[in-house]
Amino acid sequence: MPYDGFVMRGTVEQIAKKIVGFNLRNVYLSKHILYFSFDNGDLKVSLNPNFSYISFVNHFVEDPEKNNFVEFLRSRIRGAKVVDFSNIQYERTVVLELKKIDEIGVVHNYVLYFDIMGKHSNAIIVENSEILEAFKRVQTKFRNIFPGEKFVLYPSDKLTIDEIDSFDKLKSVFEGFYDKKKSLVEFIYTKFQGFSKVTAEEVLYRSELDNKSLSEVSLEDLKRVYEILISVKEELKEGTLRLYYEDEKPKDISVIRLHQYRDEKKCSEFVKCVNEYFEYVEVKDKITEKRNQLISVVKSKIDHYENLLSELERELEECKDADKYRKYGELIKAYSYQINCGEEMASLYDWESDSHVSVPLEKNLSPIENSVKYFNLYSKLKRKAKGIEERKEILSKELSYLQQLQLTIENAEGLEELFEIEDEMVENGLIKKKVDKKGKKKSEQVSEPRKYVYNGFTILVGKNNRQNDELVVRSSDNDIWLHVQGMPGAHVVIKTNGKSVDEDTLYYAARLAATYSKGRYSSNVPIDYTYIKYVKKVRGLKPGLVLYSNFKTLFVDPIQR
Structure with missing residues (x-):
């Protein structure tokens, strides 16, 4: 990992100059990160398994959490003076030594050990070599981390x-x-x-x-x-x-x-430099966490709709027997005089196919009643098939929207974009609206489309479905609109300003459309293009979905990002 023993030692030595001899004001926890507050800043101890490290930051604790270990630390070490802060040679264990005089005048010498070891990271408070409490109580083959146990260092036979x-x-x-x-x-x-x-x-x-x-x-x-x-x-x-x-x-x-x-x-x-590096890492981790959270919701919905469509296809297949039942009804009706009551099967001549057809009968029904039964069954299946087709069309549109939504989540490059997509998902009932702790709605964040300038032309690429719709609504009739054919993708618009667009610019914009589409890992991707005036946002269509006409198609390779 980047935060190795060499980096840790140099960092700890510099932090020691900021906190040794000073009093600890408070302790906080936020998302697996402990903050030990001093007058001049906070000792930051990240126990996050994805990025464990130690640093010193300005006062800022986002959404402090309630935690038993933190409450215990506050009861024991708040107000304590830092005696020493060091790490054990080049190992990734840091030692914070504290001195505290309690309410009745008893002097306590506490030692906090921070193991900065990825998924094995931990914080342990010790007094007189006895563990008082730990961030994670664990039992391993090397040692037991439980209150009352004798504290031993993580065993190591490494040399410096x-x-x-x-x-x-x-x-x-x-x-x-x-x-x-x-x-x-x-x-x-x-x-x-x-x-x-x-x-x-x-x-x-x-x-x-x-x-x-x-x-x-x-x-x-x-x-x-x-x-x-x-x-x-x-x-x-x-x-x-x-x-x-x-x-x-x-x-x-x-x-x-x-x-x-x-x-x-x-x-x-x-x-x-440690803060600069890990600020980027933490934001990247938040982006990954938020992206995975949103994609999980969308994929679950996609699976649901795909299963529904599969079931409808199965039911539609059953409806294909409708014409057969109509034929049975017609044949029984035509030859009812030849059919005896109580028969279970009749071989009847079909004048359309010039062949005999075996028609099943219910023996307790008369020929006319059997005919009516088949006509009713035919009508029922026809109505059902029509309903299924209508339902399929609705579900297919929902599925197309979800697939488009998934692509925008995958292409999102920052938290701002993901929050905008999250707002869209809230509006469409995919997730519940979140409020802050004071009950206020989350403030809306607005980002701009991706912007490219090529051969003097501005090319805009929607980052999410809201922006895709805005590009269509706000562009001029003679701006050129591009979109990947037959699959999810971003809307791309060339702002023409009334000028004729050269072929090179058109191909570049088409490659952008391929790059920000589901075909981004393919070659020879089909991209449809037309003037904005031929692109319609019809009422009732989901965000990001449009109808278009009078288009031409280019085949291009995506730009490698």
């Missing part, structure tokens, strides 16, 4: 990089490693504190070695690894954090240089 002070020491560690089937990268991050898989791979990159199994590692290979470890040791002394970017977005952080990235920013203040 500082302990590798000679090649012979590294050689000894290598020879004593338990599993020679493991790879060289696994050996580095398993045996030495601070290294993550990424930084271990960096050691191999600098060593110009392949990630071979330990059984294949030669003495020369090991010497090369030793040389790089010594250089890493010197690099750590610089006290610089590097924040790496891809497409102008934070991608990774590391104390040592990572050669797989080109765009980097050096930070002497670890906390600022």
